[in-house]
Amino acid sequence: MPMNITIIAVGKIKENYLREGIREYEKRLKSYCSLRIVEVDEEKAPDNPGPAEKERVMKKEGERILGRMNRSSFNIALCxxxxxxxxxxxxxxxGELALSGVSDITFIIGGSWGLSEEVKKASDLKLSFSDFTLPHQLMRLVLLEQIYRWFKIIRGEPYHK
Known part of the structure; x- marks a missing residue:
């Protein structure tokens, strides 16, 4: 059963170098899974928002994400x-998920201030890549590289850095 990978991400990729890297990993992943990237709109905010404004933005973006999440998918929130x-x-x-019959995995990348509590609660797993704060656009490229690496490991194939 082929694995279906969905990435739900806030915002559009603005930088050409990121778009090129993302395209490269989309191409590489074609032989491992069906990949779909769903972009939800970034919520507008002032330049120096306070905590309440950040919370409002995350909540609005979270509502958009929740509207695109598939409850039958294994949902992984990046936080x-x-x-x-x-x-x-x-x-x-x-690999364990696949063996247990899971064929749909969704990764969720929040906006500038992360994911709302509602999205985190609706997820099956919360995954952290680092204590570092990474720009959410760069995170999409990093995630795709790791998904590619995971499939190479699962199949026992070499991965050249």
Whole structure:
């Protein structure tokens, strides 16, 4: 059964170098899974928002994300407080999901201030890549590279850096 991977991400990719990298990994992933990227609109905010404004933005973006989430998918929220895995352990987790009959996995990338609590609660797993704060647009490229790496590990194929 082929694996269906969906990435729900806030905002559009603005930088050409990121778009090129994303296209490259989309191409590489074609032989491993069906990939779909769903972009939801970024909520407008003032330049220096306070905590209440940040919360409002995350809530609005979260409503858009929740409207696109498939409840029958295994939903993974990317957030700094999530669980950490090595690439090998995450590949193993993806392999275990596939063996248990899960064929749809959705990764969720929030906007500038992250994901709303509602999105995190609706997810099956919270995943952290690092304590570092990464721009959400760059995170999309990093995630695609890791998905590609996980599939290579699952199949026992070499991965050249």
């Amino acid at each position: 700094v407080e999530g669980d950490r895995f090595s690439s090998e352990k995450m590949a193993s987790r993806i």
